[in-house]
Amino acid sequence: MADSQPPQESAGTHSVRPRAGWLRPGWHLAVGIGVFLLGLYFSLNSAELERQRELSDRRSAIQEDLSNFRARLETEIYASVAMARGLGVNVVVQEGISEAQFETVAQELLRDQENILNLSLAPGFVIRSIYPREGNQAALGLNLLQDPIQKQAVLRAISDDAPVLAGPFERVQGGSALAVRVPLWVNRDGVPRLWGAVSVALDYETLMRSAGIRKLERDLRIGIVGRDASGPGGDMVRGEPPSDRASAVKTPVLLPGGSWLISAEPIDGWHARPAWQTPGFLLRLSLSLLAGLATARILHDRQRIRRLAGMDSLTNLPNRRWALQQLARMIARGRRGIGGFALLSFDLDGFKPVNDTYGHAAGDLLLAVIGRRLSESVRPGDVVARMGGDEFLVLVPTDPGADEAWLRAVALRVQAAINRPVPIEGHWVVVGASIGIARFPEDGDQAEVLLRKADEAMYRAKHGRAHGVEFASPVRLGAVLPAGD
Template sequence: MIQSRLSRKRYLVTVVISIAVLLQTAVFFVADSQRGREIEINKRVAAQELGVLRARLEGRLSANLIAMRGLRAEIMINPTIDQQRFTRLARELMGDDLQIRHLALAPNLVVQHVYPLAGNEDAIGFDYRSSPVQLATVQRAVEARDIVLAGPLELVQGGSALIARLPVFRSNEPDAALWGIIAEVINTDALLSSAEFKPQLGDFNFALRGVNGEGMQGDLIAGHAPVWQQDFLAVKVNVPDGHWMLAAYPASGDWQVDTSGYWARMIIGTAAVLMITAILMLLLFTQLRLRTALSTISHQARFDPLTDLPNRHYFIIQLERLIQSALRHDYKFAILFIDLDHFKEVNDSLGHDVGDQLLQHIANRIKSSIRPEDLVARMGGDEFVVVLRNLEDAVQAEQQANRIVASIQPSLRLQQSELSISASIGVAMFPIDGMQSTELLKHADLAMYAAKAAGRQTVYFFDKSLRYAAEQHISLHHDMLTGVENDEFEVFYQPVVDAATGKVAKCEALLRWQHPSHGAIPPTQFIPVAEKTGAIRVLGEFVLTQVSRDWQRLQAAGFDLIISMNRSPREFNLADSADLWLARLAEEQMPPAKLMIEITESMLMKNQERQLVNLRKLRNAGVLIAIDDFGTGYSSLNYLRRYPVDFIKIDRSFLLEVPANKQQNALLDALIRIAQTLNLNIIAEGVENQEQVALLKQLQCNYLQGFLFSKPVPFAELLKFLQQQTDTVTG
């Protein structure tokens, strides 16, 4: 008792000290807030000034660079250009409001045209390849396929200038030949002046750095250099192939403001803290005692004292709340009524102490085998009940119930006795088997007794039709696993034709199943079940292995094709999926670059990091990535930029009524343009007539796939098809 009182006193002292520290911290915060508020206002004003100045700098620079882009467009339309045409174009593009000193054209990297020519005659005939420094900048521009900005550099003629270089290719194709380079020299001082940049504007000093777009690593460009040695505020100014840093700092030399009155507020606040702490100590002490008593009473009323699980009364309250929530949000759940088999014999033979310990272990095993969002309670005796939330169908309930049965089965040792026990589980589904708590519990209880009558250690559904559906899915799952072992599955291939050449460039692997009893089972029937039960991983491994071996056979026959195959989102959930697939490719000696993985848009929009890691591993190894059925989901350009995608496959639905339906044609054109803008290759599925081929070629679709060329066929027929095409071409 004395020790308890001492502990209580120490606890109260700790509480009082904590409150005092908290209040004193609040006093300090109040005292310091005024100063901090003024600093924050000052920085906010500086940030606004920086934002305005950055916008002006970026805007003026972009306005000057538009001339280069316009000139590139003219050259791509007509690559042949003489001095007269160049002079006319340069005059039109170089407005009086721009700061361009001169423009130069270097077809084949040799300067042939300069405007204005006066003062720049020496540049004519300059070969970029003769200057390693300038050639390096040109190569950066060619690799980027966009503008690269250098400088500011000091000019021999006086002053400084930015030098922008833009590569010109003969077409927009990725492998197009380089025509040459456009160079533009921009007067740095004039550019800064037009953007109204000054070392001091109002109450702030400004500085700009980042020569050659190197940001903080670049040298000073303009402004007040000492700013960079202060506690400056800075923003990025985006320029081609890099950025500048624009910083501001008060001209007064300090962000801080007058702190008069700070110590007065601290002294008054500290005195108030002492008085408030004394009052709160008594209130807190009383509240803690009351809260402890109420918490103990509440817990004892709601939880089973042996297993610390919710008791029957509290479980029914939770179940009724769950029913109301399920009705509002329209989702399903399952109730699993669990009864231990032959528990009475354990109690009778080994005593209630051993029985109680056994119940505690079983309760822990059940909790460990369910998801965090599910509920578990002890109904009394050896009966437990579990609620599985947010289920799609009865198959998930069947699988989870079997996991619980399996978790209970392992033997354990209690008081030198080796015990093994099993469980029978009855399942009732909401809302099919009832919409009230008592009704659901009753039906689950009846199903549990049916499970015991069926031989114990099993799971039984109350509703016969649901039980039948679950049994059918489980049967199909086992048939699929058996079918893989018995060679009932076969990989078919559908050719993919290069739109430009008309030759087969790729083929898609498609799984077919010939069941010994039910005949041909379509993928639409067995693939969804495989994804739910996990059999999809076994099927995926089978397809990958077969594709690898068939690719070797194609190589031996003289056909070098890329083979694509679909992979389910569930197959990407394992952290080592990519490593396993790449290992299989290496084992079968298939180059990763000859495999294309097709995924769905829905998988990308889930934005799961593990899936992204697996995709990047595959892409880094050389495996091509394609989005299947593009445009049928909630498409977003964001995921196309974030994920390493090479191809998009336009769904066959977009080719319906093409080219007769003008609206459908426009939609198809929009999808292809999106892909082209993102430098993605396009495969059109469902091509069925020559009119569609003509339109797709006109829209610059890269590849075509459909029954017009071939339906999915076994590997032997694919070889015949390829050989016939070869004979036609050679003949």
């Protein structure tokens, strides 16, 4: 947690359980035999956790690298879809397009596009126009519905009436390419007719390099399946299937008309030390009784203190009661001229569908992950708390020079922590957050006023266009500076 532990003086008001309550009835009868078994269990379990942590850290790093690669790849491909649609609009509006018009539009669209090989028009699904023409003449006259490589993807695009990614395939001009096929319908005499297709061809190797495939392949054995965006059941796109499917790190790439599935495993394998070789195993084993009993008591007391001090057991964040106490302290300090602060109020956009689709257990898991990310996204001294349900509050101390850009950067950092995908039951779940910001003393000097104004700003952010961040009132840098400065 980024902020300090909640004050412990309140614990006394709840300490009604006997001090020995952590010992379950009858447990002492088995102490003689249980000492050795409990000590052995903790020793082996601690060693195994060390092994698993090493593996988990490595898997997390690989997962992050795959996610970054996927994001860059999807961005490039969907940019080409937008380009194809833009060209298609010209065809539909004009019920066709002349060669000169096509070259003018294509030249403008391809400006500074290193990953794109060409744009083409295929009326009747036969390529008649292509830009640039130089080096691509071999593709002219290609019938997409008769070509055995192109046919299936084109038929899917027609059937779905949506863009479909085809490939990678070997081009007749040489080299490998991906192609986005967009079917077009043209109204003629008031009757929609299938005109043909607009295509964007992407240089496969250039696209993969710009997305970062070479960095991945230096240390990882990469396998990509789903040729023609056919998903996990499709043919290999790149590399080989993982040697151990269960242990490989996997992530989907969402593409026009389908997806790819990327699998990765270290080239040198998943190495981890045997449990008995981990540091401290023999020491833990020799001190098994002391470690076992002390751990049980410490964990019990820690949970009790957190609960009594106002901790939320699900997210390990302060709860509403403690957050309001902290807010009151910050207001009191501010009234004495010690410092100002900002209050960020938000709830999770898209959280209810997660509960409805996967159940409350999945929703609890999502909240726990979000709580951990929020703790990691704020500075030491900032306060992040769960106010109830999917509602959160962040209290950020501010310097006199803190302006709107600085506060917005803090809010965007919190949003970024929330927006990262979370694995839930084999699926990647993404939620967002709309954030309302109120400042002390500009927006009020009472807790209820600041909370209300932050909530109002949050609801404006949900329906506004300011990247999901709204202020209760505009930030004026000069308003918080001493007079005469």
